[in-house]
Amino acid sequence: MSADTLATAKPAVELEGITKRFPGVVANHDIRITVRPGTVHAIVGENGAGKSTLMKILYGMQKPDEGTIKVDGAEVSFRTPSDAIGVGIGMVHQHFMLADNLTVLENIVLGAEPKKLGLLDTAAARTRITELAQTHGLRVDPDRLVEDLGVGDRQRVEILKVLYRGARILILDEPTAVLVPQEVEELFQNLRELKSDGLTVIFISHKLDEVLGIADAITVIRRGTTVASVNPADVTARQLAELMVGSELPTPETRESTVTDRVALTVAGVTMEADGHRPAANDATYLDRLRAEGARLLLDDVSFEIHEGEILGIAGVEGNGQSELIEAIMGIRPAHGSVELGGRDISGWSTLKRRESGIGYIPEDRHRQGLLLEASLWENRVLGHQTRSPARRGIWVNRRAARADTQRIVKDYDVRTPSVDTLALALSGGNQQKLIVGREMSGEPKLLIAAHPTRGVDVGAQAAIWDHLREARAAGLAVLLISADLDELIGLSDSLRVIYRGRLVAALDPSDITPERLGGYMTGAIAGTEES
Amino acid sequence: MPAGLNRALLTVIGAVIAIVLAIAISSVAITAAGASPLAALGAFFDFGSSPRTVANGIATFLNRAVPLFIAGLAVAVGFRMNLFNIGVEGQYRLAAIVAAYVGSTFTAPAPIQIAVIIVVAAAVGGLYALIPAIMKVTRGVNEVIATIMLNYVAINLASYLVRGPFSGQRAEGALNTTTPELPESAMFPNLNFIFDWFGQPEPTRGGGVWGFLIAAVVLGVLVWAVLERTRFGFEIKASGLNGPAAAASGVNPKKMIIAAMVLSGAIAGLISLPELLGDKGAYTSTFTAGLGFLGIAVALLGRNKPVGIAFAALLFAFLDRAQGALQFADVPASVITIIQGMIVLLVVVANEVTNRFALRLEERRAAQQLGRNAPVEVAA
Numbered sequence: 008m009s010a011d012t013l014a015t016a017k018p019a020v021e022l023e024g025i026t027k028r029f030p031g032v033v034a035n036h037d038i039r040i041t042v043r044p045g046t047v048h049a050i051v052g053e054n055g056a057g058k059s060t061l062m063k064i065l066y067g068m069q070k071p072d073e074g075t076i077k078v079d080g081a082e083v084s085f086r087t088p089s090d091a092i093g094v095g096i097g098m099v100h101q102h103f104m105l106a107d108n109l110t111v112l113e114n115i116v117l118g119a120e121p122k123k124l125g126l127l128d129t130a131a132a133r134t135r136i137t138e139l140a141q142t143h144g145l146r147v148d149p150d151r152l153v154e155d156l157g158v159g160d161r162q163r164v165e166i167l168k169v170l171y172r173g174a175r176i177l178i179l180d181e182p183t184a185v186l187v188p189q190e191v192e193e194l195f196q197n198l199r200e201l202k203s204d205g206l207t208v209i210f211i212s213h214k215l216d217e218v219l220g221i222a223d224a225i226t227v228i229r230r231g232t233t234v235a236s237v238n239p240a241d242v243t244a245r246q247l248a249e250l251m252v253g254s255e256l257p258t259p260e261t262r263e264s265t266v267t268d269r270v271a272l273t274v275a276g277v278t279m280e281a282d283g284h285r286p287a288a289n290d291a292t293y294l295d296r297l298r299a300e301g302a303r304l305l306l307d308d309v310s311f312e313i314h315e316g317e318i319l320g321i322a323g324v325e326g327n328g329q330s331e332l333i334e335a336i337m338g339i340r341p342a343h344g345s346v347e348l349g350g351r352d353i354s355g356w357s358t359l360k361r362r363e364s365g366i367g368y369i370p371e372d373r374h375r376q377g378l379l380l381e382a383s384l385w386e387n388r389v390l391g392h393q394t395r396s397p398a399r400r401g402i403w404v405n406r407r408a409a410r411a412d413t414q415r416i417v418k419d420y421d422v423r424t425p426s427v428d429t430l431a432l433a434l435s436g437g438n439q440q441k442l443i444v445g446r447e448m449s450g451e452p453k454l455l456i457a458a459h460p461t462r463g464v465d466v467g468a469q470a471a472i473w474d475h476l477r478e479a480r481a482a483g484l485a486v487l488l489i490s491a492d493l494d495e496l497i498g499l500s501d502s503l504r505v506i507y508r509g510r511l512v513a514a515l516d517p518s519d520i521t522p523e524r525l526g527g528y529m530t531g532a533i534a535g536t537e538e539s
Numbered sequence: 540m541p542a543g544l545n546r547a548l549l550t551v552i553g554a555v556i557a558i559v560l561a562i563a564i565s566s567v568a569i570t571a572a573g574a575s576p577l578a579a580l581g582a583f584f585d586f587g588s589s590p591r592t593v594a595n596g597i598a599t600f601l602n603r604a605v606p607l608f609i610a611g612l613a614v615a616v617g618f619r620m621n622l623f624n625i626g627v628e629g630q631y632r633l634a635a636i637v638a639a640y641v642g643s644t645f646t647a648p649a650p651i652q653i654a655v656i657i658v659v660a661a662a663v664g665g666l667y668a669l670i671p672a673i674m675k676v677t678r679g680v681n682e683v684i685a686t687i688m689l690n691y692v693a694i695n696l697a698s699y700l701v702r703g704p705f706s707g708q709r710a711e712g713a714l715n716t717t718t719p720e721l722p723e724s725a726m727f728p729n730l731n732f733i734f735d736w737f738g739q740p741e742p743t744r745g746g747g748v749w750g751f752l753i754a755a756v757v758l759g760v761l762v763w764a765v766l767e768r769t770r771f772g773f774e775i776k777a778s779g780l781n782g783p784a785a786a787a788s789g790v791n792p793k794k795m796i797i798a799a800m801v802l803s804g805a806i807a808g809l810i811s812l813p814e815l816l817g818d819k820g821a822y823t824s825t826f827t828a829g830l831g832f833l834g835i836a837v838a839l840l841g842r843n844k845p846v847g848i849a850f851a852a853l854l855f856a857f858l859d860r861a862q863g864a865l866q867f868a869d870v871p872a873s874v875i876t877i878i879q880g881m882i883v884l885l886v887v888v889a890n891e892v893t894n895r896f897a898l899r900l901e902e903r904r905a906a907q908q909l910g911r912n913a914p915v916e917v918a919a
Contacts, residue, residue: 337787339787357789357791358786358791359789359790359791370784370787375781376784379777379780380780380781382776386773390788393770393788399770402769404769429905432898433901433904
């Protein structure tokens with residue numbers, strides 16, 4: 008927002024002091040972004056940093072509580088997305104919003120159909136689409152059914168759909184998440200053409216190498232607010248990663264090693280297909296064939312061991328297979344390969360049996376997988392333990408014991424709540440998380456899967472959760488830690504693995520690695536394996 | 540005030556407002572139909588002039604409420620986990636005819652005879668509901684579509700059975716087809732003696748107050764205990780509130796769908812028994828229809844909780860009883876349907892509003908008690 012930027016041209020989009028509160032949390036706080044016209048402007052930040060809320064505000068899906076939005080120098084106020092479309096802002100969603108059983112042409116005009124005598128004017132639509140496609144170098148066949156298209160083609164249809172409605176400013180939400188590398192390159196080529204035609208692109212991502220490859224300007228969002236605006240020529244992926252993660256947090260250091268030689272968890276050759284699990288008689292040959300065919304694998308031959316008293320950290324840019332790995336170990340999603348807990352093969356077990364035999368799970372998204380928001384705290388204590396003491400008494404739920412045990416968690420884990428009968432949704436994120444940690448540590452687990460255990464919690468709760476993890480580790484618990492917070496990973500883990508595109512690409516020793524170097528491995532900038 | 544009580548109070552207030560509004564709107568419809576809303580209102584409370592007609596009115600009212608209550612319970616079990624069992628109608632019709640037929644084929648002491656009929660009815664209802672459940676878990680067929688289609692199958696199958704394989708002796712000159720008469724031991728004792736306690740004449744119409752009322756109350760308590768107190772009920776609740784969280788906690792979604800559907804169907808199978816065992820003694824082609832669909836409205840009105848469903852069933856039955864009285868007051872009886880429709884519509888809206896309000900209130904209360912009125916913390 009320097010004076011000379013304003014002098015050269017009016018910014019395409021200017022956000023000033025945008026703040027958005029939800030009950031109990033502030034999702035965006037004093038956001039300031041200036042996007043110059045005819046550029047690709049990247050907005051980066053971890054998941055949960057507030058990027059999607061910001062984009063919803065810019066696209067008129069949510070109203071900011073404070074702050075102003077200016078488009079081409081004029082202040083605007085959006086009530087619905089159509090207001091945003093009206094001033095030339097279009098959004099390409101991460102998850103495509105296309106009707107599979109319609110043609111490309113029909114999808115593009117859907118909702119904005121050119122009409123002649125009340126009928127769809129196909130000829131006019133075709134002319135317009137071909138024209139748009141040619142000027143912007145977006146090749147599509149307007150008569151193909153969308154269901155026959157690949158992911159890259161579908162994305163082009165989405166972009167055309169937005170252009171067809173006259174958008175001059177395009178928001179792309181994690182556009183590369185679903186693409187393979189060649190398609191990413193193609194997309195970037197398209198974006199460069201759009202840029203040279205004078206359009207403005209706002210590109211949301213957390214894949215730093217890609218951002219550096221395409222963006223003309225980068226804004227970093229952390230914990231709901233803009234922390235830096237940088238020129239991609241002046242920064243490295245590591246510096247960006249540092250900005251994204253921040254380093255003002257207390258350092259989570261584990262003291263002396265408590266790693267034993269007893270193996271708690273063995274994961275061997277776990278592989279997951281992208282488009283549905285097909286059981287195979289001979290995993291090895293089947294998977295070799297898949298790889299030869301170039302099929303997309305969400306997890307590719309992942310193997311590791313965790314010992315009792317060990318914290319194994321998995322580092323990786325989000326979306327590289329972390330969630331899938333968890334789901335494979337938890338038995339929520341089928342995968343090839345084997346998982347052994349304490350020497351017993353649990354690959355064929357149900358999620359319930361795995362939990363009963365001692366796997367605790369702190370999910371990455373506590374609202375989606377961890378809590379019944381509209382149920383009381385004690386009922387949330389029962390969740391996942393419904394078949395075990397103290398929550399169960401024969402066919403009944405042992406309400407008294409469950410309440411008492413929730414009371415214990417509330418006390419030991421410092422959950423700030425009026426009572427154990429309070430609904431879970433009334434608690435702040437940090438307190439919800441402490442309840443989950445307390446619950447998952449109950450019933451003497453042998454393995455704890457902790458996915459982003461301190462995401463979205465305040466610094467105090469963060470320190471408390473780290474303490475609990477360390478204590479449990481000292482008591483012989485094996486922990487699989489997945490986190491986007493590099494300080495947390497390096498500070499807590501006894502050993503580190505890096506996951507990249509579904510494969511474990513490096514084994515590192517946390518005692519002599521810096522967040523910068525780790526960031527290099529995570530983005531694929533540094534290849535190769537270092538022995539821990 | 541405890542949080543639970545707070546929420547219950549809000550619900551009741553919401554329901555009362557909805558009912559008052561529904562009556563107001565219906566008054567407009569009544570006026571438009573050229574009748575007097577006051578006369579209509581009076582008719583609802585007009586149980587007749589002689590003690591005998593009052594007794595009959597009360598019996599009709601209660602006898603209507605019992606099957607509605609059971610139907611509401613059946614629907615609620617599915618609703619609890621976001622399963623829409625629209626097939627209650629078909630499940631109870633099929634259960635009714637099979638139970639009526641099986642019951643007529645043998646004679647045993649009353650408790651055994653009745654127990655067998657109840658078990659058969661529940662089994663037929665449950666098995667019939669198993670079909671859409673299996674279709675859903677194996678092939679992902681939407682249970683709404685499947686159950687609606689199966690309703691047509693069941694209704695027509697029932698009319699075929701009553702005329703064909705399961706038909707009994709038709710009385711001389713009667714036009715109705717019917718299954719064979721149930722033996723005397725199958726008939727549930729009535730509750731007319733209660734009228735004697737108050738020195739009132741016993742009702743004479745439709746077999747008096749059906750004794751199945753007691754069974755329905757027991758069923759209500761059982762369903763409440765299963766839903767609110769057992770592990771199974773907890774798993775149903777968890778699946779309904781948050782499917783992914785339930786799955787991550789080891790609740791098998793497929794098993795839950797099958798179990799909830801079958802339980803819902805088994806309860807649905809009992810809907811016809813009050814009438815069958817209390818009055819008719821056989822399944823006839825004029826057997827009360829539409830209870831399954833009304834059950835959906837009753838469950839919605841009662842917010843899927845047994846106590847709420849009991850009140851909803853009583854309200855619907857109270858309105859339905861006024862059929863005759865309204866006609867005497869020169870008000871079209873279809874007014875009842877309009878009021879019922881309005882109530883359901885408005886209660887659904889009121890539920891949504893009070894629910895959101897209650898949750899907001901809970902958040903604020905918790906924040907206040909913890910002394911942080913402006914929580915600033917970042918999450919997404």
